[in-house]
Amino acid sequence: MSLAIIEQLQEDGRRPYASIGKAVGLSEAAVRQRVQKLLDQGVMQIVAVTDPLTVGLRRQAMVGINVEGDLDPVADALTAMAECEYVVMTAGSFDLMVEIVCEDDDHLLETINKKIRTLPGVRSTESFVYLKLKKQTYMWGTR
Known part of the structure; x- marks a missing residue:
């Protein structure tokens, strides 16, 4: 029920x-x-979900990050960044995957070059800039 x-x-x-x-x-x-x-119980939250485009955040990207050593300090630093909406430790080609939301290309470049790549332990990054979002749902756990 x-x-x-x-x-x-x-x-x-x-x-x-x-x-x-x-x-x-x-x-x-x-x-x-x-x-x-x-x-x-923390099973769910009721929150407002915004459309980044309508609030002036016109550039989104997924960034794959390879880390030298312990992942936790890098992941913790990323979670503290306002631009990082999603931070996950992964198995595969990247140690971390981070979704970032920025105002424009300049903000995206600054976030990647001056905030992410300069973190101690970050060995390399690869960016996947979103051209068009086709689907985004929040139906986890019921389907």
Whole structure:
């Protein structure tokens, strides 16, 4: 039942509890209680998701990073950067993959050259500039 509630909220995070209750077969009070439990347990968050283009962030890229030595200090430094939206340790060609969102090409270049490449331990980077975003969803865990 919790997955059905989460799915309803993934479609519209502002959907009224009464509407969710009708869709999943529970009372409004039961839905409210379950949603609060899911929030308290850290199973989900209800947040506003912005479109970077509409808020002036016109350049996005994925950056593959190879690191010399321990990954944690580099990953921690990347997570502290406002431009880094997504930081993941990987197995494969890169030690880390980082999604960065910037205002324009100059901001992207500055972020890569002056912030990322200068971090102690960064051995090399490879950038994959997004030309067009075809799909982005937040339906994890229910499908």
